[in-house]
Structures are given as structure tokens and as C-alpha cells.
Amino acid sequence: MTNPDTIKQSRKPNRLINEKSPYLLQHAYNxxxxxxxxxxxxxxxxxxxxxxxxxxxxxxxIGVM
Structure with a gap:
């Protein structure tokens, strides 16, 4: 089984990586x-x-014409 930390290291984060909310941060690597x-x-x-x-x-x- 792959370690979740390894998966995150190989992915590029999206714009949520700079947010402060824990909820948004958990989606930073989606x-x-x-x-x-x-x-x-x-x-x-x-x-x-x-x-x-x-x-x-x-x-x-166009449809009316």
C-alpha cells in the first residue's frame, strides 16, 4: 500500500495550498x-x-431565423 505522504509529494498542489482553513487544506492536493x-x-x-x-x-x- 502506498503511503499518503508519498502521494502528496508526487502531486502538484492547487491554489488551496495557501489557505488557512483545515478543510480547504485537505483538498490542496486534489x-x-x-x-x-x-x-x-x-x-x-x-x-x-x-x-x-x-x-x-x-x-x-439563429434558431429564430
Missing amino acids: PVNWNPWCEEAFIKEKKKINQYSFQSAILHA
Whole structure:
């Protein structure tokens, strides 16, 4: 059986590695690109929402034609 510490050493941590919360730190080595709650995360998600809204409007316009 592989030692959990060995697994963590071979993995690259995500952005949660700099958090103080024990709950968030336990997910610091998950292979998911987690983002802590910060201004950068909100800006990134807002851009995604705006892009989705634009794409949805274009698809609707094409469907109406």
C-alpha cells in the first residue's frame, strides 16, 4: 500500500495550498483546479457567465431565423 505522504509529494498542489482553513487544506492536493473565494475567482466566473449569455443569445437568434 502506498503511503499518503508519498502521494502528496508526487502531486502538484492547487491554489488551496495557501489557505488557512483545515478543510480547504485537505483538498490542496486534489487534481481539481479549486479556487478559494477571492476577487480573482469572481472576475473569472463573471467572464464565463457573460460569455455564456452572449453565446446563448446568438444561438437563440439563429434558431429564430
